[in-house]
Amino acid sequence: MGGNFSSATLDDATxxxxxxxxxxxxxxxxxxxxxxxxxxxxxxxxxxxxLKCYRDLSTCDMDKVEHVVNAIYxxxxxxxxxxxxxxxxxxxxxxTTKGTMExxxxxxxxxxxxDKDGYIDQSEIDVMAKYVLRMLxxxxxxxxxxxxxxxxxxxxxxxxxxxxxxENFVRALSKNELLSQLLSPFT
Numbered sequence: 001m002g003g004n005f006s007s008a009t010l011d012d013a014t015x016x017x018x019x020x021x022x023x024x025x026x027x028x029x030x031x032x033x034x035x036x037x038x039x040x041x042x043x044x045x046x047x048x049x050x051l052k053c054y055r056d057l058s059t060c061d062m063d064k065v066e067h068v069v070n071a072i073y074x075x076x077x078x079x080x081x082x083x084x085x086x087x088x089x090x091x092x093x094x095x096t097t098k099g100t101m102e103x104x105x106x107x108x109x110x111x112x113x114x115d116k117d118g119y120i121d122q123s124e125i126d127v128m129a130k131y132v133l134r135m136l137x138x139x140x141x142x143x144x145x146x147x148x149x150x151x152x153x154x155x156x157x158x159x160x161x162x163x164x165x166x167e168n169f170v171r172a173l174s175k176n177e178l179l180s181q182l183l184s185p186f187t
Contacts, residue, residue, distance in 0.1 A: 014087060022098040029094070036090060044083040047073050053089075058097055075110045101180075105170045108184040112169075119163035125153065128183065152179060 010033050018029050035057070040049055051069045058065065076084045076092035084092075095103045112120050112128050120128070155172040156164045173180040 010090075014091070018091060018094055021100070021103060022094045024094065024098060029090075032090060032094065033086075036086060036093075040086070044085055045089055046083075050076075050084060050089065053093070057093075075107060101174065102170060105173050105180070105184060106166065108173070109166045109169045112183075113166075119159075119165060120169065121163050125164075152183070155179070 010030065015026060015029055018024065019026060022029075024032075036053065039053055039056075045053070047069060050073060051066060054065045054069050073084065076088045078088050078091075092107070096107050099107075109120070110116075112124050114124050114127065115121075152172065153164070155176060156168045157172075158164055158168070173183060
């Protein structure tokens, strides 16, 4: 993906996809495009630049922003080149801030699926628990995390290997607003 932001244009296919997924008007997407282009004219966004953009442009809880940016940096890098270009950022940013609940939960699943194998395993669940406790001001060792994980895992209907699929993850969080708010930085 990529190219240089300063010479980047928003192609029709990308514009149509963003409109379809976010329900934003073409003019709103173009406005976002121009704002982001002015913030990062060299074409690739570092974590620090992404953090600044999120802080400036997002309505997300500011306490969550730094952790969210650290976690999603790799998720937005869809071509796995170690950098986030404009197209990757605008699609990811708009879907996580303007997308549907299902799209936000899909991105959340991608955050927790650290090894990108399409499942959340026990080690990834442990990471999830630590994230939740940090968000709640804990240190990662509280009994509440164990109870939360037990509830989450039982509601996800793990497969026979104890792995959580994306479909079961999204379904479980869609049915439980509190759990969704705790586990997803985007909801």
